Amino acid sequence: MHRHFRMHHVTLKEIAAKTGLSIMGVSKALRDSHEISEATKEYVRKIAKQLGYQPNRIASILSSGKTRIIGVLLPNFYGHYWASILDSIGMELRANGYSMLPIRWSENFDTDIDDIKELLAFRPDGLIVSPRFTNGQSTKFYAKLASEGLKIVFLSSFHNIKGTSTVCSDETNGIKKAITYLSSKGHKNILYVGSSPYNKDDDPRLKGFINTVKTTTSGIERYDFIWTPLEKGGELIPKVINFLNKEKTFSAAICASDYLAMDIMIEIKRHKNTPNFFVAIGFGDVFSNPSYLKIPLTTISHNPKLMGTTAVKKILAMIENGAASEKILIPTELIIRAE
Numbered sequence: 001m002h003r004h005f006r007m008h009h010v011t012l013k014e015i016a017a018k019t020g021l022s023i024m025g026v027s028k029a030l031r032d033s034h035e036i037s038e039a040t041k042e043y044v045r046k047i048a049k050q051l052g053y054q055p056n057r058i059a060s061i062l063s064s065g066k067t068r069i070i071g072v073l074l075p076n077f078y079g080h081y082w083a084s085i086l087d088s089i090g091m092e093l094r095a096n097g098y099s100m101l102p103i104r105w106s107e108n109f110d111t112d113i114d115d116i117k118e119l120l121a122f123r124p125d126g127l128i129v130s131p132r133f134t135n136g137q138s139t140k141f142y143a144k145l146a147s148e149g150l151k152i153v154f155l156s157s158f159h160n161i162k163g164t165s166t167v168c169s170d171e172t173n174g175i176k177k178a179i180t181y182l183s184s185k186g187h188k189n190i191l192y193v194g195s196s197p198y199n200k201d202d203d204p205r206l207k208g209f210i211n212t213v214k215t216t217t218s219g220i221e222r223y224d225f226i227w228t229p230l231e232k233g234g235e236l237i238p239k240v241i242n243f244l245n246k247e248k249t250f251s252a253a254i255c256a257s258d259y260l261a262m263d264i265m266i267e268i269k270r271h272k273n274t275p276n277f278f279v280a281i282g283f284g285d286v287f288s289n290p291s292y293l294k295i296p297l298t299t300i301s302h303n304p305k306l307m308g309t310t311a312v313k314k315i316l317a318m319i320e321n322g323a324a325s326e327k328i329l330i331p332t333e334l335i336i337r338a339e
Contacts, residue, residue, distance in 0.1 A: 010053040018047050030055070070315060071119030072102040073112070073129045074155075075197040075230075080286040081304050082130075085155070088308030089128060096316055098125075105132055105197065112138045116145075126151035126315045131159060132198065151318040153311045156204065165318065166327040167311040171283075172208035174300035174332030178254050178281045179212055181298075181334060183219040187252040187279065192225040193240055193264065194256025195233035203227070205256055205283065222249070236260065237267050244268070244278065251278055258282030258299050265295045285335055296338040306330050 012030075016023045021044065029036045029044035036044075070093055074082050090100045101122055106115050112132050119127060127145075131138060131154060139159060146152055146163035154166045182190055190213075196203040206227055213223045224247070226239050244250060255261035261282035268278050285301035307330050317323035 010048070010051045014051060015044065015048050015053060018051065019044055066125050067123050068098045069101050069122055069124045070098055070312070071116075071122065071124035071127045072100055073115050073119065073127065073131075074102065074104055075130055075132070076104050077102065081284055084304035085308040085311075088305040089312055092309045092312035096312070098312075098316070111141075113141050116141065120145075125319050126153070128153050128155065128311050128315060130155040151315055153315045153318075155307065155311060163325055165314050165325045167307055167314060168204070168327075168329065169302040169304075169307060170329040170332050171204050171300075171302065172212065173329075174283075174302065174334065175205065175208045175254060176212045176216065177332070177334040178298075178300055179209075179216070179220060181336065182252045182254075182279070182281070185279075188220060189222040189247075189250045189252075190220055191223070191240070191243070191250050191253040192227070192255075193236060193253050193260060193280075194225075195228045195230045195236060195260075196256065197230045200227055200229075209254060224250070233260075237263055240264055241267060241271055245271075253278070253280045254300075255280055255282050258284050258286045258297060261299070262295065262297055265297075269295075279338065281334075298334070298336050298338050301333045301335050303330055 012023045012026050015021075016026045019026065021029070021040075025036065025040075026044055026048075029041045030048065032041065070089075072086070072089055074086060076082055077086055086102060090102075093100050101119060101124060103115060103118060105112075106118075112129070116127070116129070127150065129142075129152060131142070139161065142152060142159060142164065143161045146161055152161075152164040154164060154168075156166070156168050159166070179190065192206060192209040194203065194205055196206070198204070200206065206225060209223075209225065213220050224243070226236060226243060228235050228239075240253070253261070253264065255264060259282075261280040264280045265278070268280075279298070282297050282299040283302075285299045287297065310328055310330065314323070314326075314328065318325070
């Protein structure tokens, strides 16, 4: 005969009996009411924890109208960059008594709207979004949500929508540092190589590269780029080798990732017709122990964990304190490992 296990849920009445307070007093203490002293709140929390008390989320939602859920939309959950962002968002939300509801981009390549509607079905208090599109349809949808009071933090600089905030890596400054460094080493013709989940015109790293070489007196004489959508990233290396076989004067590349930069350097060493002095700079500083690499890799380092925690702090400030919207840039650093 099977027994159905039924977990005992500690009640406010039990905490009240243990602390000597009224049920209402315990409730106010656990809700951080200003009517209860800090010492009493701390005492009640301590007893509640000892008893194994778990707040009734359904009752809390009904009484406050808040789910304490933050919806998160990212391109994917794998790879060092997005996995680190997702992990830091989850930990920071948990530390503040919130839950994360993450989803990745769907196969609908026309709009973000379907993905966001999937999150909205769970009535989140806010959204942290890496948007795929800057098209008018998506922008209008996000603007409507913001105007209705939903708090949104974007993990890119694509949208400039009233009432929303942005937390993004200062990738343009990182690319500028890389170009300045390459120029100081005598490289005059440089290449950008990358694939991206974004549209080409919206890829922040490609845009940062082109804008930098166009607007700065860096000493760069020629530039070009080889770019593919993320799903065609396997085509990049052959395209780079073919390009370098024809364009012998190009001696350096800035790459969208460390993995891509390393693959290019390895492949170049296998081909006699490509420049043996070629330098590739990566993006992300994903190799935790670079000393084991046979080819030292210079990289533009950003801080995805700081991006995640900063995004959470910002959206909670907007939700709980009515903080104003703003754009926050996370600094980048050029880590030089190859001269």
